Amino acid sequence: MIVLGIESSCDETGVALVEAGASPVPRLRAHALHSQVEMHQAYGGVVPELASRDHIRRVLPLARHVLAEAGCGLDAVDVVAYTRGPGLAGALLVGAGVACALGAALGRPVLGIHHLEGHLLSPFLSADAPEFPFVALLGSGGHTQLMQVDGVGRYTLLGETIDDAAGEAFDKSAKLLGLGYPGGPALSRLAQQGDAQAFKLPRPLLHSGDLDFSFAGLKTAVLTQAKKLGEALAPRKADLAASTEAAIVEVLVKKSLAALKDTGLRRLVVAGGVGANRRLREQLDAECARRGVRVHYPELHLCTDNGAMIALAAAMRLQAGAQSATTAYAFDVRPRWPLHEIAA
Ligand code: KG4
Ligand code: ZN
Numbered sequence: 001m002i003v004l005g006i007e008s009s010c011d012e013t014g015v016a017l018v019e020a021g022a023s024p025v026p027r028l029r030a031h032a033l034h035s036q037v038e039m040h041q042a043y044g045g046v047v048p049e050l051a052s053r054d055h056i057r058r059v060l061p062l063a064r065h066v067l068a069e070a071g072c073g074l075d076a077v078d079v080v081a082y083t084r085g086p087g088l089a090g091a092l093l094v095g096a097g098v099a100c101a102l103g104a105a106l107g108r109p110v111l112g113i114h115h116l117e118g119h120l121l122s123p124f125l126s127a128d129a130p131e132f133p134f135v136a137l138l139g140s141g142g143h144t145q146l147m148q149v150d151g152v153g154r155y156t157l158l159g160e161t162i163d164d165a166a167g168e169a170f171d172k173s174a175k176l177l178g179l180g181y182p183g184g185p186a187l188s189r190l191a192q193q194g195d196a197q198a199f200k201l202p203r204p205l206l207h208s209g210d211l212d213f214s215f216a217g218l219k220t221a222v223l224t225q226a227k228k229l230g231e232a233l234a235p236r237k238a239d240l241a242a243s244t245e246a247a248i249v250e251v252l253v254k255k256s257l258a259a260l261k262d263t264g265l266r267r268l269v270v271a272g273g274v275g276a277n278r279r280l281r282e283q284l285d286a287e288c289a290r291r292g293v294r295v296h297y298p299e300l301h302l303c304t305d306n307g308a309m310i311a312l313a314a315a316m317r318l319q320a321g322a323q324s325a326t327t328a329y330a331f332d333v334r335p336r337w338p339l340h341e342i343a344a
Helices: 038-043 050-069 089-106 115-125 166-176 183-191 216-263 276-291 306-321
Strands: 002-007 012-019 028-036 079-085 110-114 134-139 142-149 154-160 267-269 294-296
Touching: 002 050, 002 089, 002 306, 012 050, 012 306, 028 050, 028 134, 028 166, 050 089, 079 089, 079 115, 079 306, 089 110, 110 115, 110 306, 115 134, 115 142, 115 267, 115 306, 134 216, 134 294, 142 216, 154 216, 154 276, 166 183, 166 216, 183 276, 216 267, 267 276, 276 294
Parallel strands: 002 079, 079 110, 134 267, 267 294
Antiparallel strands: 002 012, 012 028, 134 142, 142 154
16 A cells, blocks of 8 residues: 655645555655745744645645655555644645545545644654554644553543643744744754753743643743843853753653653653754653663654655554545645544
8 A cells, every 4th residue: 555645734845655564564665845944934933825835836746756756656646645734724725635636636545644643653664663552752843742652543642731832942942042943953053052051941840740841931931031141142042042952851851751650651752843852862862761761763854744754644544444544535624633632
């Protein structure tokens, strides 16, 4: 079975081909990505209407590229998968519309996929693929969640952010420091030159006794520090970036360890854009090694949004019998869609 996957939920157009059947875990045949970062940079963030229009321009050329790279034609595609949500409504509609049009033209079924499920399963494409069950730390631009994952479609929410996501905390703090968009990678790069102990920043909900997160206060604390420094901020930027990153990472690490302890599970999967963070990976590796816990990450280039994770999630859902693809091509998208609400 060959699945064509299309991702268009935000500012990246991703298309990929995944093959399932021969091996227990589906295999990535080809994938291509176009990032809109440069286009949105002038505005300091994603402009939804521009995002939608750019997805329209990119998606078919990317699909052609992927098919050529895999050395097959459209007729080889058995299922067309797309991101159904959550994300920007207009951007999602592009992927859904193209997928359903392709499906109808080819007479092949289609399958709408939850974006976070794509992230969650993305480590299955890495050389060191996980096994169920595991605890998943999902950190994207809009979500920070800890889930217990017992199998495909069997996700139990353990905790989540009550306000901003960790990715948002990275992005908003980076903006305050004048690092532009997207802020996470830029802040993380600058942090490498700074002293993480330089500023005492809050670790929100660290001792709350549950697995929820809160990052909105941290952004305010960074703003307060930046204001206090005034003119003196420029030479201290790297220190403030390092201290901010340390605060976010410490909370993510401690809560992940608490989730492992609460569930008794010995395997952790880290996924979503924030999972690309170096300090987070280093600290999780060290803490988990100490406890004999296995940690799995997606390959770095599949940590942020891509089509491969969407094709993979579709293939895994179909293989697990969790869902069947449909030839009813009327589609809807779900800009807001909690992961634990997806049908098993
Ligand atoms: O999963 P993702 O690519 O898109 C969404 O589904 O939202 O995640 C994007 C988020 C952004 O907030 C971005 O700043 C953050 O992931 N991010 C990082 C790093 N790379 C991406 N945050 C910290 N360190 C990084 N290296
Ligand atoms: Zn994402």
